[in-house]
Amino acid sequence: MSLVGQSAQGQGDVLVFTVRHWVKALNVTCTATNVATNVVATATKQLQVLAGPANVSITGTDLVAASTSYTYSCHAYCQPSCTYAWKLDGGAWFGGQGNTISMTPWETYNPISLTCKATNSVSGMFVSATQKINVTSGPSEVQIKGPDTVGIAETHRFTCTAECLPSCRYLSSVDNQTVRGNVVEMRVDHPLKSVSLKCEAQNTASGKTATAFKTIKIRGPDSNASPRLEETSTTLLLAFMIYAVLKQVLWMDL
Structure with missing residues (x-):
């Protein structure tokens, strides 16, 4: 058994290896030799390498005006690809928006939490990132003391x-x-x-x-x-x- 481009340990028909850096694919080769006739046969299997999600981040302004539409994007490193879901404050996750959403904030004196979850489309592993968004409000309750x-x-x-x-x-x-x-x-x-x-x-x-x-x-x-x-x-x-x-x-x- 052998693995091209990677260090591996093979013993008989078992191969043990660890991927140290991401590559698009790995080729595992198995060579069988008839000990009596020395006839050799080879089989090759291609392995897909998964990575991420990692380095998840949200891009967009952290200071907004109420009743105005704003766009936010989520970015993550994923191989082969990531799917994205979003959540506002303590609400439910919603998807179907890809890595970009538009939102219209409401007037509040408390910051709004916008969370993006990136999920590896094959492995199902996920990582999330949260951004605090402040909404401009006031002036109100103006008084002279x-x-x-x-x-x-x-x-x-x-x-x-x-x-x-x-x-x-x-x-x-x-x-x-x-x-x-x-x-x-x-x-x-x-x-x-x-x-x-x-x-x-x-x-x-x-x-x-x-x-x-x-x-x-x-x-x-x-x-x-x-x-x-x-x-x-x-x-x-x-x-x-x-x-x-x-x-x-x-x-x-x-």
Whole structure:
């Protein structure tokens, strides 16, 4: 018994061998010799060599928008070939799509798990790969956190928050004076009835925006000043310090 191109051990009519690297096929030869007549006969058998699946991976974006179609491809090393099946989150496996599928994600704050299973078409052995897909969402639940009433000469901090995936960038304003960021420190040094705060949150991926407003009442002995005095004095007498702190990204192109 012999095996072309491979190391093998033959004893009588039994051959033992291990394939060290992939080849398309192997030829096993058996030679029989009549010990009395020295007549020789030979038979050859071709063996198909299987490999994989190995190196399974998914190709496609990991950040998507809800209600938009996206295409993903699965790749694996298989000999002679692989079949593919897909699964979303904890759902059932589905096939018939080959190694490429199209999916339309739903809006969620949790990542979607996309799994591809590659199966060797002959051996039945399989390996899977999973990709986490984040869906852009928000901004929602935009709010300005801080006291509703402040006193004259007191310093207070107001913070704008929003539910956003990926992160939001913020634009804050105090009585129409605008800064970048979601944190405002404010101090009123003169009598006013109220101060208006505004915060705009923008999703850095989708570009969607949402706005929150907050009216801060001013507490003090002269807080009941006449409307005329307030109207003429707001611009000149409102003294505040604003410090903008971006959460994760700068507000660009403003």
